[in-house]
Amino acid sequence: MNRSKIAALLRSGEVGERVLVKGWVRTRRDSKGISFLEVNDGSSLKNLQVVLRNDLPAELHGELGTGCSVGITGELVASPGSGQRIELAAHAVELFGAADPSSYPLQKKGHSFEFLRTIPHLRMRTNSLGAVFRIRSVAAAAIHRFFQERGFHYIHTPIITASDCEGAGAMFQVTTLDLARVPTIEGKVDFARDFFGKSANLTVSGQLEAEAFACALSDVYTFGPTFRAENSNTPRHLAEFWMIEPEMAFYDLTDTMDLAESFLKSVVAEVLETCPDDVDFLDKWIDKALRQSLELVRGETFVRMSYEEAVKILLASGRTFEYPVGWGHDLQAEHERFLTEEHCKKPLILSGYPQELTAFYMRLNDDGRTVRAMDVLVPRIGEIIGGSQREERLDVLRERIIARGMPLEAYESYLDLRRFGTVPHSGFGLGFERLIMFLTGMLNIRDVVPYPRTPKSL
Ligand code: 4AD
Ligand code: MG
Numbered sequence: 001m002n003r004s005k006i007a008a009l010l011r012s013g014e015v016g017e018r019v020l021v022k023g024w025v026r027t028r029r030d031s032k033g034i035s036f037l038e039v040n041d042g043s044s045l046k047n048l049q050v051v052l053r054n055d056l057p058a059e060l061h062g063e064l065g066t067g068c069s070v071g072i073t074g075e076l077v078a079s080p081g082s083g084q085r086i087e088l089a090a091h092a093v094e095l096f097g098a099a100d101p102s103s104y105p106l107q108k109k110g111h112s113f114e115f116l117r118t119i120p121h122l123r124m125r126t127n128s129l130g131a132v133f134r135i136r137s138v139a140a141a142a143i144h145r146f147f148q149e150r151g152f153h154y155i156h157t158p159i160i161t162a163s164d165c166e167g168a169g170a171m172f173q174v175t176t177l178d179l180a181r182v183p184t185i186e187g188k189v190d191f192a193r194d195f196f197g198k199s200a201n202l203t204v205s206g207q208l209e210a211e212a213f214a215c216a217l218s219d220v221y222t223f224g225p226t227f228r229a230e231n232s233n234t235p236r237h238l239a240e241f242w243m244i245e246p247e248m249a250f251y252d253l254t255d256t257m258d259l260a261e262s263f264l265k266s267v268v269a270e271v272l273e274t275c276p277d278d279v280d281f282l283d284k285w286i287d288k289a290l291r292q293s294l295e296l297v298r299g300e301t302f303v304r305m306s307y308e309e310a311v312k313i314l315l316a317s318g319r320t321f322e323y324p325v326g327w328g329h330d331l332q333a334e335h336e337r338f339l340t341e342e343h344c345k346k347p348l349i350l351s352g353y354p355q356e357l358t359a360f361y362m363r364l365n366d367d368g369r370t371v372r373a374m375d376v377l378v379p380r381i382g383e384i385i386g387g388s389q390r391e392e393r394l395d396v397l398r399e400r401i402i403a404r405g406m407p408l409e410a411y412e413s414y415l416d417l418r419r420f421g422t423v424p425h426s427g428f429g430l431g432f433e434r435l436i437m438f439l440t441g442m443l444n445i446r447d448v449v450p451y452p453r454t455p456k457s458l
Helices: 006-012 113-117 127-149 207-217 253-274 276-285 290-299 307-316 333-343 394-403 408-419 432-440
Strands: 018-031 034-040 048-053 069-078 086-097 200-202 219-227 240-249 303-306 348-354 370-378 382-389 425-431
Touching: 006 018, 006 048, 006 086, 018 048, 018 086, 034 069, 048 069, 127 219, 127 253, 127 276, 127 432, 207 219, 207 240, 207 408, 207 425, 240 253, 240 432, 253 276, 253 290, 253 348, 253 370, 253 382, 253 425, 253 432, 276 290, 290 432, 303 307, 307 333, 307 348, 333 348, 333 370, 333 382, 370 425, 382 432, 394 408, 425 432
Parallel strands: 048 086, 303 348
Antiparallel strands: 018 034, 018 069, 034 048, 069 086, 219 240, 240 425, 348 370, 370 382, 382 425
């Protein structure tokens, strides 16, 4: 007999159907010679209730407990209990593997997320982490669908690179040099003797390569891992995270904001439609305002505001913030969250940041002070997307690279895009884990990525 997935049975299994299910026992309860098993196979949040009447074989009696893996054949029957339409009356049980109750860590219900982080290989067996990772998968598929349906091409940009896209220097070095005996030349590391013959690092963003592809294929996107060696031990920073970066030729900043807004709406809508049980569970147990905030993104038009206005609002708010507020100061999470959660009570797109706060590639406005950059802020998270129109003018771009003391020769191919058929173009980056935090109500980014990598923790 073929195995049935529990999600499909709960959705459309019919009374009288003979089925085989395989999964893990979440709980077992014995009452009056009958055993009730809650079996979960990861296909859905909901378990299938399995009823074993009288005839539980003696050798299984001690083994059939929380965490063990089983195959069960039987017949679907109408469930007298509330909460489920059907249950499985078992005819035969096969035990694949027992889980010793004295050492299996997921015995009791209600573990803290901190504890679950110490068992990343087991934590997805819990309801909340299972829900998170199903939503993560659906969101990834929704992202691809959004771009593919609009004629965007998926580009696999390199993970090992020699360029520093953000110019922020927070990069992990990649080397095969012997760290105990690093070769030097004139007092500096001799990278000529390294694997690539030059200094290499893990990418902080696929943007520069995506720009090259947009200047040929028009509309492209990346979806891959990125790495930042920022020493930020916060609930919203990872050293390894996934980023989605669309890059569009002939788009200005307004076109890009429009795209970012419809993109977020579309992904949120697909998750709401595809994962109603997981969203309900997280709404009940993790964040009681989850569904409401997802509906807000799906339904409401995002507010658009300049950085200058945002600074004025913060100054007039009467709040005391930890970090300084004023023209020329970067907005911190506390400021972003005030603006989106309390002031606007909606998603918010900020634009027109001061030139000196931003990356070298952002298009300079005619005022000479601000650039065509934008961030999308959402309640609970703050910045979820950062993007910009790119500087397409060769002379302006070259001057900005020089002014920042960056090595011009490292950016020659990037400058070539401005030498040969340059076009106005724009793009943005969505932090995938920030999106999953928003979609699930989870408060710590470590709990929405399979194996979190953060400072002093691997
Ligand atoms: O704002 P960022 O640094 O922008 C870029 O990297 C651009 N190259 C994007 C582009 O225009 N193509 O990062 C983009 C997003 C942020 O808004 C945030 O959601 C996420 O990436 N992000 C992080 N997520 C988790 N951990 C970190 N350390 C992150 N740093 C950025
Ligand atoms: Mg940013």
